Structures are given as structure tokens and as C-alpha cells.
Amino acid sequence: MSLAAGRQGAAIACGALLRRDLRGVLRSRSQLYSSMLFPLILLAVLGTGVSEGLDPSHVRDGDYVTFLVPGVMAMTLLFSSTFSSASYYHDRDSGLLRVMLASPQTPAVILTGKALAGVTIGSLQALIVLGVVSVLPGIDLEWQYGVAGGVGLTLVALLLLALLLNGFAQLLATRIRTMQGFHLVMNLLLFPLLFVSGAFFPIDELPAWLKALAYANPITYAVDLLQLSLYAESSDGFIGIPIDLAVLGALSVALFLGGVRRDPGALP
Amino acid sequence: MAAQTTAAPPATALAASVEGVTFSYPTPEGERLALDSLTLEVPAGGVLGLLGPNGSGKSTLLSILACLRQPAAGRVTVLGETPSAALRARIGVLFQETCLDPLMTPRETLALVGRLHGLGGHDLRQRIDSLLDAVGLATRANALISTLSGGMKRRLELARVLLHSPGLLLLDEPTTGVDPDAEAAVWSLIGNANRDGVTVVLATNNVAEADRRCDRVAFLHEGRLAAEGAPAELKAGLKRDSVLVDWPDVASPLVDEISGWDGVGAMRWSPPTLHATVDDASRFVPRLFALAGPAQTGARRGGIRGVRIRESTLEDAYFDIVGAAISGGGDA
Numbered sequence: 001m002s003l004a005a006g007r008q009g010a011a012i013a014c015g016a017l018l019r020r021d022l023r024g025v026l027r028s029r030s031q032l033y034s035s036m037l038f039p040l041i042l043l044a045v046l047g048t049g050v051s052e053g054l055d056p057s058h059v060r061d062g063d064y065v066t067f068l069v070p071g072v073m074a075m076t077l078l079f080s081s082t083f084s085s086a087s088y089y090h091d092r093d094s095g096l097l098r099v100m101l102a103s104p105q106t107p108a109v110i111l112t113g114k115a116l117a118g119v120t121i122g123s124l125q126a127l128i129v130l131g132v133v134s135v136l137p138g139i140d141l142e143w144q145y146g147v148a149g150g151v152g153l154t155l156v157a158l159l160l161l162a163l164l165l166n167g168f169a170q171l172l173a174t175r176i177r178t179m180q181g182f183h184l185v186m187n188l189l190l191f192p193l194l195f196v197s198g199a200f201f202p203i204d205e206l207p208a209w210l211k212a213l214a215y216a217n218p219i220t221y222a223v224d225l226l227q228l229s230l231y232a233e234s235s236d237g238f239i240g241i242p243i244d245l246a247v248l249g250a251l252s253v254a255l256f257l258g259g260v261r262r263d264p265g266a267l268p
Numbered sequence: 269m270a271a272q273t274t275a276a277p278p279a280t281a282l283a284a285s286v287e288g289v290t291f292s293y294p295t296p297e298g299e300r301l302a303l304d305s306l307t308l309e310v311p312a313g314g315v316l317g318l319l320g321p322n323g324s325g326k327s328t329l330l331s332i333l334a335c336l337r338q339p340a341a342g343r344v345t346v347l348g349e350t351p352s353a354a355l356r357a358r359i360g361v362l363f364q365e366t367c368l369d370p371l372m373t374p375r376e377t378l379a380l381v382g383r384l385h386g387l388g389g390h391d392l393r394q395r396i397d398s399l400l401d402a403v404g405l406a407t408r409a410n411a412l413i414s415t416l417s418g419g420m421k422r423r424l425e426l427a428r429v430l431l432h433s434p435g436l437l438l439l440d441e442p443t444t445g446v447d448p449d450a451e452a453a454v455w456s457l458i459g460n461a462n463r464d465g466v467t468v469v470l471a472t473n474n475v476a477e478a479d480r481r482c483d484r485v486a487f488l489h490e491g492r493l494a495a496e497g498a499p500a501e502l503k504a505g506l507k508r509d510s511v512l513v514d515w516p517d518v519a520s521p522l523v524d525e526i527s528g529w530d531g532v533g534a535m536r537w538s539p540p541t542l543h544a545t546v547d548d549a550s551r552f553v554p555r556l557f558a559l560a561g562p563a564q565t566g567a568r569r570g571g572i573r574g575v576r577i578r579e580s581t582l583e584d585a586y587f588d589i590v591g592a593a594i595s596g597g598g599d600a
Contacts, residue, residue, distance in 0.1 A: 006354075009386040016383035024371060095367030099428070102334060103384035104357040110384075 010109045017100075017113030018120060021087055025121050035079055039072040039129050058202050060233060066140050069133055070226030071199025073126040073154075074219060077161055078194060080125050082186045084118030085169030088264075089179040097264060111170060111260040118166040123158045130154065130230070141230045150229045153241070157225035160245075163252040164218060165190075170259030190219075197223045204237050221248045281312040282345070283436050283467035284333050289342030291328055291491075302328040303339065304491040310436075315458075315468040317482035319475065319586060325491040326471035327364060330438045333469065334361045347435050357385055360429030364440040364471075366421050370414035374405050374424050377413065378431055385432040399427040403457060419450025426457050437461060437468045443477065455481060475583040485582060489590045499582055506580040506588060507533040509549035513556065514574040516540035522560060529555065534588045540573075545584050549577040 025032055043065060059067040091097040091114075100110045133139050143150040169186065176182045196203075196210060197219035203211055214220050225244040232238055289306045292299040303325045310316050310333075318326040331337045332344060335351035349355050368377060375396060382392040400406045403423040408416060416424065422442070429437060437458070443451040458481075462468050472478050478485050479499045487494040487502070495502060516539065523542065527535045531547035546552040553575055560572060 012386065012388060013384045016380050020372070020376065020380050023376070027371060091369065094369045095363060095365055096369045098363055099367045099381060100384060102336060102356060102359075102361045102363075103381065104354050104386065105384055106353050 010105060010112075013103070013105045013109055014113035014116055017110065018117040021084065021114065021117030022121060024087065035076065035083065035125060036128060038079070039076045040132065042075070043068055043072055043133065058205055060142070060231070061140070063140055065138060066231060067202075067227075068200065069130070069139065069141065070223055070230055071194075071197070072133075073129055073158070073226055074161060074197065074199050074223050075194055076126045076129050077122040077158060078165060078190050078219075080122035081118055081162065081165035081169050082183065082190070084114075084121055084166060085173045085186075086179055086182065087117075088114060088170070088173040089182065092264075101264060107264050108260050111174075111262065111264060115163075115166045115170050115256065115260055118169070119159065119162040122162045122165070123155070126158050127155075142233050143230065144232055144234065145229065153229040154226060156245070157222050157229065157248070160225075160248045160252045161219070161222035163256040164222075164248065167252070167254075167256035167259035171255065171262060174259075174262035174264060193217050193219050196220070198227070199223045202237075218248065218251045282309050283312040284310040284346045284469070285344070286329070286332065286339075287343040289329075289332065289339040289344060291325075291332065291337065291339045293328075302491050303332075305342070306488075306491060306493055307342075308486055308493055308496065310467060310469055311484065312467050313462075313465055314483040315462055315470060315481055317478035317485040318469065318471040318488055319473065319478045319485050319582065320488035320494075321473060323490075324488040326473075326488055327440055328491075329488070330361070330440050330469065330471050333436070334359055334438050336361075357432060358435045360432070360434035360437045362425055362429045362437070362439045362442050364444065366418075366425065368413045368421055368424065370412065372413055373410050374400060374413065374416075374427075375409045377424065378428060381428050382431055387432060395431060399431060403427045404453065417450075419446045419453070422446050422450060422454055423457070426454055430457070430461060435466060437466050438471075439468060440471045441474070442470065442472075443474070475581055475586075479582045487586050487589060494590045495585075502582060502585040502589075503580060506585055507531070507545035507547050508580060509546050509552070510578050510580045510584045511544050511546055511549050511552060512576040512578075513542040513544070513572060514540055514576075515542050515560075515572050517571050518542055518560075526556070526559070534584075536587060543587070545580055545588060553577070 088097070091100070097110075101107060103110075134141055141150075145153060172185055173182055176185060194200075196206075196214045197217050198214060199219070203214040203220065206214065221239060221244040224239040225241065225248065228235060228238055228241060228244070235241070285308070287307050289303050290301070291303040292301050294300075306325065306329065308329075318329060320326055328337070332339055332351070333346055335346065335353065335356050338351070344351050346355060347358050372380070378396045378399065379392065382388070382396065387395070397406070400409050403426060405416075405420060405424055405427070408420065413421065413424070422445075426442070429439075439458070442458070443454055446454065458468060470478065470482060482499060484496065484498050485502060486496040518537065523535065523537055526532060526542075526544070529552070531552065533545040533547075535545075536543045544552070556575075557572065
């Protein structure tokens with residue numbers, strides 16, 4: 001097989017795996033609806049509760065609900081990546097992963113196809129959340145780079161974060177034998193990272209030790225990018241696009257490649 | 269134990285060969301040897317059965333021929349090439365366990381597998397339709413796999429392994445757990461593929477299936493080749509009859525005495541059954557009852573609860589050659 005034919009075959013295989021996982025999500029209505037409803041409920045309850053019950057002077061116009069939008073999008077992506085990577089266990093346990101590995105595609109192509117499905121599904125879900133909240137009354141997105149620029153930057157932020165999360169989830173999934181263990185570890189690692197990413201409260205007012213943790217956290221840079229695209233009036237008080245893209249880009253590529261190069265370990 | 273090998277058929281072309289292949293699985297207690305310097309040739313265009321108990325190395329050998337595992341030592345050639353990912357495009361593998369996503373439909377499954385094999389477009393759709401028709405699943409093409417019966421699932425899996433027109437079919441227990449009708453349908457499809465020139469390697473511990481379906485059979489025992497040949501050749505040196513005596517409390521000296529009788533071949537005591545291969549059961553059984561029947565007294569009296577006699581099969585040939593039964597053990 002020539003290199004070009006091999007690459008074309010790999011691209012077709014990745015496309016087939018992506019379509020198959022997308023179809024699976026659309027078919028699993030409960031997973032789809034709950035993953036979409038949860039962030040909206042969080043926005044309504046947590047956002048309103050904090051806006052009304054706490055001093056929200058640290059966020060723009062005292063509007064905590066709008067502040068929460070980028071964070072909720074990051075959270076949607078995080079949940080989606082966890083669910084998508086759980087499909088690795090479904091395929092392994094049903095035996096379909098063995099069938100995939102018995103095809104002429106390399107394990108890296110199979111895992112890339114599955115990870116790209118996770119990236120696509122997670123990004124789409126986060127974009128749908130954005131689409132819904134942007135037309136809700138009470139949500140006042142700033143779009144400092146214009147709607148087109150903001151959507152473009154949002155898309156980049158979501159794709160990079162999705163690559164990072166799916167690569168990380170793939171790394172874990174190929175090491176942890178049970179789905180229960182996988183969910184436990186994902187939640188244990190990713191929830192604290194989400195909490196200290198600036199998704200739920202601004203990081204510039206945090207104590208030094210927590211601020212240091214936030215800057216060591218890759219999700220912080222994705223949230224910063226999303227906030228700059230959608231919420232911020234200017235880049236003052238934010239990390240900034242160049243640093244966000246550099247940190248997030250490097251980590252995303254490293255984790256994604258690390259994830260898809262693992263031995264899927266599906267053979268008995 | 270030196271492998272007993274009868275003459276290969278006139279066809280000289282080989283679909284696959286392994287030479288001195290060794291493979292081990294890592295376990296918490298250390299390495300577990302699954303294949304031990306195994307050498308075997310798979311003639312092109314035939315049906316070769318791999319017969320042996322669980323743990324004899326059949327599935328491991330199939331996974332090496334399927335280019336899914338690399339041996340620690342030895343040489344492997346499949347369809348004239350050294351194993352590679354690209355070579356898997358010419359091999360169809362049917363795993364022992366069902367390997368289907370219950371939340372997909374038969375058509376979606378075949379479309380996914382087709383694309384993984386580089387197929388697509390109108391040709392793939394036509395091939396899927398034709399195969400679904402051939403395996404009798406055309407009317408269930410868009411039903412969720414979770415709603416199919418076990419036999420339907422096995423037929424779908426066979427359609428899956430035939431989808432990319434492989435030159436070599438590797439089948440691991442293809443009819444385990446399916447009803448007789450589904451078994452006949454599965455073998456009809458395999459037979460058609462074989463008549464079209466596809467080489468079949470069948471791993472099984474179903475002796476009757478190997479005897480009936482295979483041109484040649486290889487006996488595997490503890491990762492080594494114990495014997496190889498046509499079923500009739502392997503059975504040629506056997507005693508004619510196989511006698512199974514239900515005898516829970518047989519004394520060891522009696523077994524020794526019986527094994528010394530003329531016309532008695534291999535004997536195995538597997539409580540509560542004494543299994544003997546004999547030249548002539550009609551002479552052996554009366555002599556057995558004369559030795560330990562109800563008329564006897566003392567330690568020799570009674571104890572025989574029943575006797576079954578059948579013609580010797582490949583299982584007896586395996587027993588004769590290997591000195592162990594096909595049933596029992598752990599999987600490999």
C-alpha cells in the first residue's frame with residue numbers, strides 16, 4: 001500500500017469512526033439531553049444564586065450569569081470528553097474494538113478516529129450551549145472581537161481544549177481497566193482543575209497559592225481564551241491570547257498524540 | 269514429544285506457515301508459555317482444523333496469523349508476506365466471542381468495517397446488500413443488533429469477515445453456542461467461501477466439527493504441534509472402538525491389569541469414567557464383566573455402573589497421540 005493510499009485509507013477510517021460515534025450519541029437521547037440540560041441548569045441556578053446572593057462586584061457589570069458562560073462551555077466539553085472516552089470501554093467490552101484492530105488500520109488510526117469523534121461531539125455540544133445562551137434574555141455577551149472573530153476564537157479554544165481533554169481521557173482509558181475506575185479518576189482530576197481554572201470565579205483576586213495552581217492548570221488558558229472571545233470588554237486582567245494559544249496548543253498536541261499512540265490493549 | 273505428521277496433500281502452495289514460533293503471555297506469576305517452538309504449514313485452499321483443549325495455543329496461533337500479535341521468536345508467513353497491518357486487509361478473523369456493538373444495526377456494522385478496510389461508495393453498499401442477503405439478514409438490516417438472536421449475530425459476524433473478500437479466513441470456534449440450523453447456515457457460508465478459493469483455519473475443540481469439516485487437522489498440546497494430517501489418516505492407527513466405563517471406584521491394580529490385555533490401546537481414568545480404546549468392544553466388554561462384574565467376589569466385585577461403546581473419533585486419536593483429553597484447561 002502506498003503512503004498516499006495509506007493516508008487516504010486512514011482518513012476514511014477516521015471519518016467512519018467519527019460518524020459512528022456521532023450516531024451513537026444522537027441515538028442515546030438521555031445522554032444527549034442530560035449533557036445539554038446540565039450546563040443550562042447550572043447557569044440558571046448557580047449563576048442567578050451567586051448574582052443575587054453574593055457580592056458580584058468583581059465581575060463585569062455585576063453580571064455573574066454572563067461571566068459563567070465560558071466556564072460552563074468548558075465544563076460541557078469536560079463532561080462530553082469523559083463520556084466520549086467511556087465509549088472506548090463500550091467498544092472494548094462489546095468486542096468491536098478487536099474488530100477495529102483486526103482491520104488494516106493501525107491502533108493509532110483507530111484511537112485517532114475515536115478521539116476525533118470525542119473532539120467533534122464535545123465541541124458541538126459546547127457550541128450548542130453557546131447558541132442557546134446567547135439568545136437568552138439576561139445574558140449579555142460582549143463579543144469584543146466582533147461576533148465572527150469571537151466565534152472563530154471560541155472555536156479554536158474549544159477544539160484545543162477538546163483535543164487536550166480527549167487525549168488525556170484516552171491516556172487514562174487505556175491504562176484503567178474498568179469504566180467505573182476511569183470515571184472516578186477523571187472526576188477526581190478534572191473537577192478540581194475546572195474549579196481553579198477561572199470558570200466559576202475570576203482568578204486575579206485569588207490568594208497567591210490558589211492563583212499559582214490556576215496558572216499551572218491547562219484548563220485556565222482555555223477558559224481565559226473563551227472569556228476573551230465572549231465575555232471580556234478588553235484583555236486587561238486576562239492572561240492574553242498569545243500565551244493562551246501557546247500553552248494550550250503545546251499541551252493539546254502533546255496529550256492528544258500521547259493518547260492515540262497508546263496500546264489499546266483490547267486483545268484477550 | 270515429536271510431532272506425528274502425515275504426508276501433505278499434493279498442493280504445494282501454502283496460505284500460511286509458522287516456523288519455530290514461541291509466544292508467552294505476561295502474568296503476575298511470570299511468563300505463561302502459550303506457543304512453544306511451534307512449526308505448522310497451512311495448505312492453500314483447504315480447511316485446516318486446530319484441535320486441542322482450551323489453553324493449547326489455538327487462539328494465540330490464530331491471533332499471530334491474523335497479524336494481531338508478534339511472536340517472541342520464530343518466523344511467520346501469511347499469504348506469502350511477513351505479517352503487517354496492511355496484510356490484515358486480506359485476512360478475515362472471526363473471534364470466539366461475539367464482537368458486535370448491540371447499539372448498531374447490521375448495515376451500520378458492515379459499513380463501518382468496510383470503511384476500515386478501505387472500501388466505500390456504491391461497491392461497498394452493493395457488497396453489504398449482497399452479503400446481508402446471503403446470510404439471511406436482509407430484512408433485519410436496519411434493526412438494532414441487540415434485537416437479533418445468537419444465530420443471527422453469528423451469521424452477521426460471518427458476513428463481516430467475508431465483507432472485504434479475504435484470502436484467508438481465521439475462525440475461532442465459529443459455531444459455539446449456535447443452534448443446529450444456524451450452525452448449518454454458518455458452515456454453508458464458510459463452505460461457499462472455501463470453494464471460491466479462500467483458505468480456512470478453524471480453531472475448535474469440537475471434535476465432530478473438525479472431523480466433518482476439515483481437510484487436515486493439527487493437534488495442539490501445550491503450545492506444541494502433537495500431530496498433523498487428514499482426519500482419516502490421524503484415525504488410521506486407532507483401535508476401532510472406544511469404550512467408556514462408568515466405574516467410580518475402580519482400583520488402580522485393575523486398571524493396570526486391563527491395560528495389559530490384548531487388543532487394548534490407550535486407557536485413561538477420569539473419574540468416574542474409565543476410557544479405553546480397543547480393537548473389538550464385543551470381546552472387551554464381556555471380559556471386563558468377567559473380571560469385575562456382579563459375579564465376582566471381594567475387591568473385584570461390582571462397581572461398574574454402565575458401559576458406552578462408540579466408534580473411535582478424532583478425540584480418541586488426540587488421546588492416543590497426546591495422552592490427554594481435549595476437554596478441560598484454561599484458554600489461550
